[in-house]
Amino acid sequence: MTRFEDAFELPNGTIIKNRFFKAAMSEGLADERNRPTEKLVRLYEAWAKGGAGIVVTGNVMVDRRALGEPRNVVIEDEQDLELLKSWASSGTQNNTQLWMQINHPGKQVFKGIVKEAVAPSKVEFEPSLQRYFPIARELTENEIQDIIRRFGATAGVAKTAGFNGVQIHAAHGYLISQFLSNRHNRRKDQWGGSIQNRMRFLEEIYSSIRRKVGDGFPISVKLNSADFMKAGFTEEDSMMVIKRLNELGIDLIEVSGGSYENPRMTGSNMKQSTLKREAYFLDFAAEAIKISKAPIVVTGGFRTRRGMLDALQTRDADMIGLARPMAVYPSLPNELIAGSRKQVQLAPRKTGIKWIDKTAMLELTWYSMQLERIAAGKTPNEKLSPKLALIRSIFKNGMDVFQMRRV
Incomplete structure (x- = not known):
């Protein structure tokens, strides 16, 4: 029977010390120039000491012209390498794997924060949501290639700084998720149409990163099970993407779902049967595990020690993803392993x-x-x-x- 403290091996040979995965939360702790700060050093030291096998950073943006939120960290080159080394050093204590989540927001950029928004296609949000965002224009072929290059460059800096891995954010309605969605991607070229074309942007980003970091450096993906929108990204699409990522050699997949337009990742509009099992995307993950060589992480909804153990022991998840609980209980993995905490009250x-x-x-x-x-x-x-x-x-x-x- 799988236990929380059981170590396991990623496809590339990396050993993860236990089954806890601190999922990404946007910290908003960069300085006014979007550089990392000592606040991040202290925060990630606390989480490293808290016991999770893998700790993932919040959104690190690949282009300072495209910020998802105020005070996102932006990494375009090595100019902040010493600060990044401090961050990596603090977050890799206690044999912790510290992975940098890297992202481009696409059209999910707030008015007043950026000069313009870009997207796969010029498709507006629903009017009640669009008022918060500038109208996005369609990316050119050269711009798409530049963004692909930027993901690789940011990952290369992360490795140089001492981070143990990276996570590509392909969920929650950000740019890669927009490319994957039929709702937001209306392109007629090689980047749009069939799911094979719509996943091409993610494939090319993965390949760009792999060229920069080599085979031994973990690359993971955060992927929606679906975006729960009409004519959007479906569970069938997601399964096809998971199959393809495994063919490419992905090391780990975190399952999530939703976007600003339908925020399922926050637990909204969930069925009672889903809530009873705690984790929001557990049924999908159980099917994904059947086709994935890479471990599957489920984040969202776990609140009891029993519920987490059940998910591991029934092999519905390979790792337990924790986000909000880690903001209140930064040593939660240690407490759950020791049995000193049975549940989280939020x-x-x-x-x-x-x-x-x-x-x-x-x-x-x-x-x-x-x-x-x-x-x-x-x-x-x-x-x-x-x-x-x-x-x-x-x-x-x-x-x-x-x-x-x-x-």
Whole structure:
């Protein structure tokens, strides 16, 4: 029977010390020039000591002209190499694998943060959502090739700095996810149409990274099971992408789902049968494991020690992904392995202001503030007032950015 503390081997031979995977959360802890800071060093030291086998960073952007959120870290070259080395050194303590998540937001860029938005095709969001974003223009062939190159360059810097691996963010409606989706990708060239064409952008990014880092450096992908949108990316599409990634030699796949337009990754609109099993995408992952040589991670919804063990022991997941719980309990993997914690209680965070509470973005801001506390050397504050989180976020980011803020 699989235990939390059981080590296992990735397809490329890398040994992971246990079955816990600290999933990416956007930290917002870069400086005003989007450089890494000592806050990130302290935050990732805490998580490394917390016991997870793999710790994944929040969004690191490959192009400073394309920011998903304020204060994303951007890596285009080696100019911040010493800061990155400090970050990597702190996050690889305790035999922890520290992987950098690398990303391009595509058209999911807020008004006021960037000059323009780009996408596979000029397709607008629903009107209620589009008001937060500039209208995106379609990428040219040369721009697509430049972005592919940038992913490889960023991954190469990550390896040089001492990170143990990288994760390609191909989920949650960002640029790669946009290419994968029939809803957002209306191109008529080699990058659009069939799923084989729509996954070409992800394939080329993987190959660009592999050329930079070599065969022994882990490359993972965060992939939607589906985007849950009409005429969008389907579970059948996702299975085809997983098969292809395995053919290419991917080392690990994290399963998620949804986007800004339908945020299933936050647990919204889930069936009771799904919630009973805790993890949101466990049924899909159980099928994906049957066709994947690379380990499958499931993130989202796990709250009890029993539920996590059941997922491992039934082989519905190879690793347990934890995000929000790690913002409140940074040593949660150690506690679960030792058996000193049986479950995680994460009550909904509400302000009492209906239109704000309905968006669920206040909760994400509340968790982001917990990351700031850890980064400052403080302990998380479970009693932190949601209204205080609201006020601070408006002061820091303004109303529009606050409403769409993500962790």
